[in-house]
Amino acid sequence: MSNAPLKLLFAGPTGAGKTTAIAAISDFPPVSTDVAATDEVSAMKEATTVAMDYGEITLAQGQKVFLYGTPGQARFDFMWKILATNSLGLIILLDNSSQDPLADLETYVDHFRELIDRAAGVVGVTRAERGPLLGAYFALLQRKGCLMPVLEVDARKKQDVLCLLDAFLSVLEHAELPDERQAS
Amino acid sequence: MGKSAPLQLATHGLSGKDLAVLRSLLALYSDRVRCELYSQSDSSRADLHLIDVDDPLGRARWEALREQSKCIVLSRDAVETPLLLHKPLRGPALLAVLSQSALDCAQPSLETTQSMRVPLASHGRLLIDLLEAKVIDRPVCIVTPDPDDSLWIEPELGQYLVSAFLAHLRDFLRTPLSSGLMQPVSREQFRQQAQRVRPQTLMRLRWSSALACSDGRLFAGIDRAMPFRLTAWPDMEGHTPSFFRVAGLLLKRAVNFDEIVDLTGVDEATAANFVNACHRCGLIAQEIMPRRSVTSGFAFGGRDLVARLRQRLGL
Numbered sequence: 113m114s115n116a117p118l119k120l121l122f123a124g125p126t127g128a129g130k131t132t133a134i135a136a137i138s139d140f141p142p143v144s145t146d147v148a149a150t151d152e153v154s155a156m157k158e159a160t161t162v163a164m165d166y167g168e169i170t171l172a173q174g175q176k177v178f179l180y181g182t183p184g185q186a187r188f189d190f191m192w193k194i195l196a197t198n199s200l201g202l203i204i205l206l207d208n209s210s211q212d213p214l215a216d217l218e219t220y221v222d223h224f225r226e227l228i229d230r231a232a233g234v235v236g237v238t239r240a241e242r243g244p245l246l247g248a249y250f251a252l253l254q255r256k257g258c259l260m261p262v263l264e265v266d267a268r269k270k271q272d273v274l275c276l277l278d279a280f281l282s283v284l285e286h287a288e289l290p291d292e293r294q295a296s
Numbered sequence: 297m298g299k300s301a302p303l304q305l306a307t308h309g310l311s312g313k314d315l316a317v318l319r320s321l322l323a324l325y326s327d328r329v330r331c332e333l334y335s336q337s338d339s340s341r342a343d344l345h346l347i348d349v350d351d352p353l354g355r356a357r358w359e360a361l362r363e364q365s366k367c368i369v370l371s372r373d374a375v376e377t378p379l380l381l382h383k384p385l386r387g388p389a390l391l392a393v394l395s396q397s398a399l400d401c402a403q404p405s406l407e408t409t410q411s412m413r414v415p416l417a418s419h420g421r422l423l424i425d426l427l428e429a430k431v432i433d434r435p436v437c438i439v440t441p442d443p444d445d446s447l448w449i450e451p452e453l454g455q456y457l458v459s460a461f462l463a464h465l466r467d468f469l470r471t472p473l474s475s476g477l478m479q480p481v482s483r484e485q486f487r488q489q490a491q492r493v494r495p496q497t498l499m500r501l502r503w504s505s506a507l508a509c510s511d512g513r514l515f516a517g518i519d520r521a522m523p524f525r526l527t528a529w530p531d532m533e534g535h536t537p538s539f540f541r542v543a544g545l546l547l548k549r550a551v552n553f554d555e556i557v558d559l560t561g562v563d564e565a566t567a568a569n570f571v572n573a574c575h576r577c578g579l580i581a582q583e584i585m586p587r588r589s590v591t592s593g594f595a596f597g598g599r600d601l602v603a604r605l606r607q608r609l610g611l
Contacts, residue, residue: 118601137609171604232548245455246531247497254528259547261529261540275535278611282537282544285602286559 117176121195122165123224124205125216129238129267130181131165133205136273138167138179164191192223201232201284203276204260205267208243214252221258232284233260236276240264302330303394306342308361309354310370317385318346324387329394344397346370350383368393368476374420380474392439393476420472424505424576427498435486439477440468447501448493450486455495457486462504462533469508499577500531506576512565515572520553523583530574537611538562542570550583 122130134142143166165181180195182188196202204220206213217235224233235249249262261279265272307315322331334342345361348354348370361367368379379397381389426432430451438447440460447465448457462469481489514520526546532539541560545551551559556567574580605611 169608171608241494245497247499250528250531274609274611277609278537279540281602281605282540283547285599286545286548
């Protein structure tokens with residue numbers, strides 16, 4: 113068994129809760145490259161992640177799992193593919209109260225489809241009390257033939273983040289994992 | 297309703313214990329439905345007859361009265377009758393039946409308004425059967441064991457409303473419904489209720505109802521030797537790790553039932569309940585393509601890695 117580090121990707125639009133979710137499980141507070149928002153994001157929150165979030169979890173025998181949160185803004189989508197390479201899988205977080213969360217889901221599924229099919233993916237819907245019903249997400253995924261768990265989560269609650277990860281790991285357990293020797 | 301004349305209710309064949317429960321429930325709900333009790337010997341003035349048909353005398357009385365009088369049947373069995381209360385006598389069910397009866401007595405014309413009637417085919421059937429057969433063809437409100445909560449269904453929108461977690465309604469979901477528990481509502485009433493309770497799609501209710509009705513044995517209609525897989529992650533409420541294990545496996549691989557138990561470590565009854573619920577919701581597909589080995593599919597110690605991740609995360 114290789115002890116090479118592995119990586120896990122958190123994706124989703126700005127404000128969906130990626131940084132908070134990584135903070136819930138990382139060994140240390142995530143290293144974030146948050147800056148004051150000056151673009152259209154400033155209407156949504158004061159600071160935003162311009163490159164990526166980074167956290168780690170250390171497993172028994174010292175093996176590391178790097179946690180990467182992709183930048184939310186679409187102009188950084190060139191980084192998504194780089195980050196996805198040899199990732200264990202993808203956790204998509206979507207803000208249900210945003211303008212069109214279903215379109216956001218479609219964007220991420222289209223970008224990361226190969227990773228989801230090969231490894232594992234899960235969708236966490238935050239602020240679920242507003243916006244489309246969860247059933248709309250299931251319907252969209254079914255229409256696209258994409259097999260992923262969908263769960264309502266509050267990214268501020270560690271238990272919710274763990275529940276999301278449990279669903280993710282349940283799928284990952286039966287996936288073809290990347291060669292750990294290349295995963296870093 | 298409180299200002300209308302009290303409902304005259306005659307009882308037949310009830311045990312002393314059931315009568316005591318009835319009296320105490322009527323006292324409890326006196327602000328919602330007014331009711332005067334009569335014994336069997338003085339029942340000529342009654343608007344309504346509550347009859348324990350498990351008692352031979354009560355059964356005979358019901359046979360005599362059922363054609364010309366309005367009867368509520370009390371029984372531990374499923375009885376083909378419009379107004380049925382299951383034993384033990386429970387407050388919400390009693391309240392629903394009496395409220396409907398009081399309404400019928402006050403406004404007999406309502407009874408003949410077809411557009412506001414609950415389909416008779418719904419009586420004595422499980423909710424999952426009604427949802428599968430699409431018997432509920434208009435918005436309805438169903439009384440649940442919680443007097444402050446009720447289950448609203450809008451078939452056209454494919455939505456339901458209820459405050460409680462469906463897991464907490466397990467007993468209710470596995471009990472045949474009495475038509476007395478089900479009231480038709482208008483779309484506007486449903487819309488107003490949806491301002492108070494977050495709607496969910498009917499698939500979640502259907503899955504939870506199917507789960508509640510599964511008895512831990514794989515349906516006879518599912519071939520346990522035949523590999524199958526999930527066509528979608530079911531809309532499950534909450535976090536049930538054993539269901540997640542089975543769902544994760546079936547999303548990725550086509551396996552037969554024994555392999556599910558072997559590969560997930562989930563006990564057979566739990567796995568059967570999950571598979572049965574998914575099967576009833578149309579989420580199971582039989583695999584007809586040749587499949588890869590299920591024992592050597594973990595490329596680089598994936599199960600060990602996942603086990604270590606779970607251990608680290610306390611899952």
